Amino acid sequence: MGRRKNRPRSRENTDHKPGWGAGYQEIIKENKLYEEYYQELKIVPEGEWDQFMATMREPLPATIRITGYKSHAEEILHRLKNKYFQELQDLEVEGQKIEAPQPLSWYPSELAWHINISRKILRKSPVLEKFHQFLISETESGNISRQEAVSMIPPLLLDIKSHHKILDMCAAPGSKTAQLIEMLHSDMSVAFPEGFVIANDVDNKRCYLLVHQSKRLHSPCIMVVNHDASNIPRLHMVDADGQRNILFYDRILCDVPCSGDATLRKNIDVWRKWTTSNSLQLHGLQQRIAIRGVEQLTVGGRMVYSTCSLNPIENEAVISAILEKSEGTLELIDVSSELPGLKRMPGLTTWKVDLQSWESFLPYSRCVKTIWYLYVSCESFVVIKVQ
Numbered sequence: 001m002g003r004r005k006n007r008p009r010s011r012e013n014t015d016h017k018p019g020w021g022a023g024y025q026e027i028i029k030e031n032k033l034y035e036e037y038y039q040e041l042k043i044v045p046e047g048e049w050d051q052f053m054a055t056m057r058e059p060l061p062a063t064i065r066i067t068g069y070k071s072h073a074e075e076i077l078h079r080l081k082n083k084y085f086q087e088l089q090d091l092e093v094e095g096q097k098i099e100a101p102q103p104l105s106w107y108p109s110e111l112a113w114h115i116n117i118s119r120k121i122l123r124k125s126p127v128l129e130k131f132h133q134f135l136i137s138e139t140e141s142g143n144i145s146r147q148e149a150v151s152m153i154p155p156l157l158l159d160i161k162s163h164h165k166i167l168d169m170c171a172a173p174g175s176k177t178a179q180l181i182e183m184l185h186s187d188m189s190v191a192f193p194e195g196f197v198i199a200n201d202v203d204n205k206r207c208y209l210l211v212h213q214s215k216r217l218h219s220p221c222i223m224v225v226n227h228d229a230s231n232i233p234r235l236h237m238v239d240a241d242g243q244r245n246i247l248f249y250d251r252i253l254c255d256v257p258c259s260g261d262a263t264l265r266k267n268i269d270v271w272r273k274w275t276t277s278n279s280l281q282l283h284g285l286q287q288r289i290a291i292r293g294v295e296q297l298t299v300g301g302r303m304v305y306s307t308c309s310l311n312p313i314e315n316e317a318v319i320s321a322i323l324e325k326s327e328g329t330l331e332l333i334d335v336s337s338e339l340p341g342l343k344r345m346p347g348l349t350t351w352k353v354d355l356q357s358w359e360s361f362l363p364y365s366r367c368v369k370t371i372w373y374l375y376v377s378c379e380s381f382v383v384i385k386v387q
Contacts, residue, residue: 027268029057034261034274041351043310060265061116063104063149064135067142067178068217069185073111076143080113084131093125104149105341112152142216147175148266153342154253154306155179157335162186162193164250169229169293171199172206174213176253181219195250196221198235202228229256230288234296248298256286258307258314279311280353286318294322294330302333312351 035053044052066073066080091098098117103110122128138144155176160166160183171177177199184193199214199222201207207226214222227233235247259278264270286307293303307314323330336344 027272029264029268029271031271031274033276034271037276038310041312041348043348044345056264058265060148061114062146063112063114063152065107065145065147065152065175065179066111066113067145067182069182070188072143073182074109076138077110081110084134087127088131091125091127093121093128096121098125098128104152106339107152108156112147112149114149145175145178150308151175152179153339154255154304155183156339157304158183158251158253158302160184160186160195160251162190162195164195165247165298166195166197166251166253167249167293167296168197168199168253168255169232169289170201170255170257171224171253172201172203172210174199174210176255177210177222178213178217180253181214181217181222184221185217185219193221196223198223198225198249200225200227200229200232202226230285230292232292232296247296248301249296250298250301252293252297252301252303254290254293254303254305256289256305256307256314256318258282258286258309259311260308262308262310279309279313283313283317286314287321290318290322291325294326312348313353316348316351317353 039049066076068076085101088098088100091100098121101113101115104112104114117128122132135144139146152175156179158166158180160180162184164184166180166184168177168180177197180197180199184195184197187193199210201210201224204226207224211224214224225232236244237247238244259274259282260267261270261274261278290303290305293305297303305315305319309315319332323332
């Protein structure tokens, strides 16, 4: 067996070698093309643009939603307000006044709250630490869900009743699905809802996460399926007379895959990777999913289409296309009076399509009146409701 020769160690100066975590550069929260593109589209009033972009560069505050059925949710809310939130009033930590949690004014029954407390501050106060441990415990128990404020909006606009048959087309990870189930059970006079929720997702692994989220509610009215939403098959139901009929849904949530370019505050990688081509690549898929949803909607039913993108190619253009193809069988529903207190902007009636570069645009116009850009702590969501 040969011996390993002792090689002389390198005498390079190791003082300049990178340490742990080196090589990761801080992401610069700027994208000139992004700003030019959306400023040109005038998605926010001109006087608010600078404030809008400044807020987009700040971290996203946390929001929580009290989950579960009505009586149980009210019990958790009472405990939060009368014990933990009361203790946070006028609290100061190292000379810094702590911002008390505030309810989302547009969410029914004060079941959603905005919390703007940093993790560093949490560790420096026994009161805050106790509050934090309570949130962790209740989250693990399924009584509280950390959910972005804007993602709570689409289910609220569906106007769900206990007898509705509901399809959630792109459901994972399941926070919106949980809302749908809760709303199905919200009528306490109905012991067992006639309706149900079918939650679908194309990703098999995410379907397991969807099951995990849903089973916390212990509802017998949920079924999880794993299929491509753009080609989800028709299901059949057998009625009381033994007749086998095609299942059409009363309510459909169509929260499609998107570029996510309105999530800059939490997905900071979007600053670096965003281009106008992102939306163009997704437009076809989004349109196919929306059309498949419409095909399974019952007469008089409602579908909410939503994305977390600001781009009209993923929003107005998709809805404009399905309205045109529907030949009058669909209509947009005006939701301007729903969810009072929610800041919103009307959708665009004209927009530009980037085919090659920023310099090459073709004007594209459709009259779309009731599409809303929803701004919650300057995170954005686009919601479109059709019937």
